[in-house]
Ligand code: HEC
Ligand code: HEC
């Protein structure tokens with residue numbers, strides 16, 4: 001390679017890495033905008049209203065507590081993708097975890113929401129646990 005070609009390659013590599021860093025920053029800026037409230041529909045018992053910012057900002061819960069890392073059975077196509085894009089009503093192989101199981105077991109005694117709520121309630125908080133209608137409400141449809 002001539003000296004000039006080396007220089008051109010270096011400039012190009014620098015521009016590439018700069019572009020990549022910029023793209024990462026943009027993704028993070030977009031990701032920070034979580035919806036304030038999400039109403040999860042699907043259950044015949046009624047929709048579940050989930051206060052996002054109350055959980056993340058006020059209670060300082062990390063995003064990846066719920067938005068888990070990509071897994072091989074079905075890789076993510078974007079950060080913070082909807083759970084229901086992958087966890088469908090009925091799980092079809094290679095997926096094993098259907099919608100309900102992504103959130104809780106049949107009696108709502110375990111799961112991402114309930115585990116934390118039980119731990120918080122043991123410390124005197126009042127977060128909804130196995131009383132179905134505390135989360136699933138007919139008015140949230
Ligand atoms: C306690 C659990 C929990 C935490 C913590 C959490 N999220 Fe979420 N998030 C959810 C649920 C549940 C949904 C709704 C998913 C669905 O509709 O299937 C959601 C939806 C989203 C969506 C909308 C996805 C779409 O395409 O509609 C974005 C964006 C998002 N979250 C970003 C974040 C960010 C950023 C953080 C951290 C600052 C965060 N979330 C923390 C549970 C959580
Ligand atoms: C891009 C697809 C995808 C998205 C989006 C997604 N998951 Fe998953 N999830 C998977 C895969 C793949 C597995 C592993 C295979 C299985 O259990 O079906 C999994 C497994 C799980 C499990 C089983 C326990 C474990 O960790 O292995 C839970 C619980 C879960 N996800 C909850 C959620 C919740 C809650 C959300 C939304 C906040 C979510 N997932 C979003 C793909 C996804």
Ligand code: HEC
Pocket residue numbers: 048049050051054055059061065066112113114116117120124125126127128134135
């Ligand atoms: C890491 C802990 C944690 C996780 C995970 C979590 N929560 Fe909570 N949640 C809390 C705390 C703390 C409270 C407030 C209890 C209080 O103030 O007495 C709460 C309260 C609530 C309430 C009552 C209204 C409100 O927002 O104050 C609802 C509804 C709720 N959570 C839904 C959910 C759902 C749905 C999920 C799962 C997608 C979830 N939570 C996951 C900690 C958590």
Ligand code: HEC
Pocket residue numbers: 040041042043044045046047048088089099100103104106107108113114117128129130131132133134135136
């Ligand atoms: C802490 C809140 C919470 C409690 C308590 C709770 N759930 Fe859920 N449940 C959810 C969330 C969030 C989802 C996902 C959104 C959806 O599918 O409606 C869900 C999903 C489900 C689904 C799957 C619906 C579908 O779309 O396939 C069923 C069935 C269900 N719950 C039944 C129950 C029953 C029965 C109880 C009481 C024993 C209960 N839930 C208690 C939060 C809760």
